[in-house]
Amino acid sequence: MCGTCGCGNGENGVSIHNPKDLKTNEHGHHxxxxxxxxxxHDGHTHTHSHDHAHAHEHDHQHAHHQKKVIExxxxxxxxxxxxxxxxxxxxEAKNIFALNLVSSPGSGKxxxxxxxxxxxxxxxxxxxxxxDQQTMNDANRIAxxxxxxxxxxxxxxxxxxxxxxxDAVKRLNITDNTVLMIENVGNLVCPSMFDLGESKRxxxxxxxxxxxxxxxxxxxxxxxxxxIINKIDLLPYVHIxxxxxxxxxxxxxxxxxxxxxxxxxxxxxxxxxxxxKKQKN
Amino acid sequence: xxxxSVALGIVKIAEDETAKAGAEKVExxxxxxxxxxxxxxxxxxxxxxxxxxxxxxxxxxxKISVLKGKAKCVDCDTVFEIQHLYDSCPECGSxxxxxxxxxxxRVKALEVV
Numbered sequence: 001m002c003g004t005c006g007c008g009n010g011e012n013g014v015s016i017h018n019p020k021d022l023k024t025n026e027h028g029h030h031x032x033x034x035x036x037x038x039x040x041h042d043g044h045t046h047t048h049s050h051d052h053a054h055a056h057e058h059d060h061q062h063a064h065h066q067k068k069v070i071e072x073x074x075x076x077x078x079x080x081x082x083x084x085x086x087x088x089x090x091x092e093a094k095n096i097f098a099l100n101l102v103s104s105p106g107s108g109k110x111x112x113x114x115x116x117x118x119x120x121x122x123x124x125x126x127x128x129x130x131x132d133q134q135t136m137n138d139a140n141r142i143a144x145x146x147x148x149x150x151x152x153x154x155x156x157x158x159x160x161x162x163x164x165x166x167d168a169v170k171r172l173n174i175t176d177n178t179v180l181m182i183e184n185v186g187n188l189v190c191p192s193m194f195d196l197g198e199s200k201r202x203x204x205x206x207x208x209x210x211x212x213x214x215x216x217x218x219x220x221x222x223x224x225x226x227x228i229i230n231k232i233d234l235l236p237y238v239h240i241x242x243x244x245x246x247x248x249x250x251x252x253x254x255x256x257x258x259x260x261x262x263x264x265x266x267x268x269x270x271x272x273x274x275x276x277k278k279q280k281n
Numbered sequence: 282x283x284x285x286s287v288a289l290g291i292v293k294i295a296e297d298e299t300a301k302a303g304a305e306k307v308e309x310x311x312x313x314x315x316x317x318x319x320x321x322x323x324x325x326x327x328x329x330x331x332x333x334x335x336x337x338x339x340x341x342x343x344k345i346s347v348l349k350g351k352a353k354c355v356d357c358d359t360v361f362e363i364q365h366l367y368d369s370c371p372e373c374g375s376x377x378x379x380x381x382x383x384x385x386x387r388v389k390a391l392e393v394v
Contacts, residue, residue: 068304070391193319251369
């Protein structure tokens with residue numbers, strides 16, 4: 001809908017792919033030459049289109065031209081919330097533990113996920129939904145470890161919404177008593193507002209990011225249940241006060257739990273696995 | 282830039298309600314948005330023309346009531362105004378608080394013809 005603002009229209013922009021259905025890494029849709037989008041910033045031409053020309057001669061009223069006030073009182077994200085509730089009910093009925101993984105780009109979400117799946121796949125049956133604006137790259141990485149995965153490409157959209165999850169879940173054929181990992185679009189702002197129906201929300205932050213991120217982007221930390229601090233193997237090389245980071249995050253969300261780990265070296269991964277297994281049961 | 286999703290959500294509600302009322306278009310839309318709702322007002326203004334184009338809202342006047350953030354301290358029950366989600370209680374310094382106002386994001390009323 002609007003090319004310059006950084007967002008797609010959420011409907012035509014979203015596409016859902018199974019890496020097994022695609023032979024190459026190329027994603028299937030071609031970018032049809034986008035028509036220059038028409039931002040009508042130049043004062044919309046109000047051409048008063050009252051086309052009944054003062055029909056004073058007949059005296060019956062045109063009832064449908066009367067003003068009417070509708071007291072709507074409806075939440076704007078109502079549709080997303082309803083679909084999220086629908087997903088949640090489905091997950092609960094099938095005993096699927098669903099996690100929504102959120103973070104800024106580059107915090108190591110996919111690496112963490114890859115390692116987790118490799119280490120636990122014999123113990124826990126996993127399903128994965130990958131969210132990115134473009135490419136099948138992440139889904140291909142997951143498919144390479146033999147885990148059922150669906151890729152949602154949001155086009156210009158900056159977050160996943162619950163209706164796309166609903167469609168992706170249908171395509172995944174998830175079995176009962178499993179864990180569903182939803183890797184959201186790398187973005188620390190927008191995904192916070194959109195409930196996907198997840199059981200828990202996990203925010204990932206890496207030691208290469210600033211310790212004040214939780215108060216710079218409070219919404220995401222406010223809505224998360226667990227905060228994973230990744231890349232602790234880099235601590236000797238970066239200037240970050242992890243305690244301060246936690247303090248900032250706790251100011252925003254006093255109930256937030258923390259796990260420090262490195263998806264590269266494996267340090268701390270067991271704490272995360274214990275959390276996962278405990279929450280699942 | 283999730284404001285476009287928000288704007289499209291508003292359009293959907295307006296389209297549905299206008300159709301239900303058998304009306305043709307919206308003349309006035311009243312929104313209620315809290316300062317803690319996660320919506321950037323400037324971004325919403327920016328995406329608005331693109332979102333409402335060719336819809337019942339295209340020529341509608343938009344009125345936004347901004348609701349200030351208010352919280353109640355879990356530890357000492359003080360009710361206080363908050364600008365940020367990380368503001369702590371001015372009385373006892375606790376971070377445990379319930380947000381009682383400021384998260385609103387809703388279409389309050391429509392004036393249709």
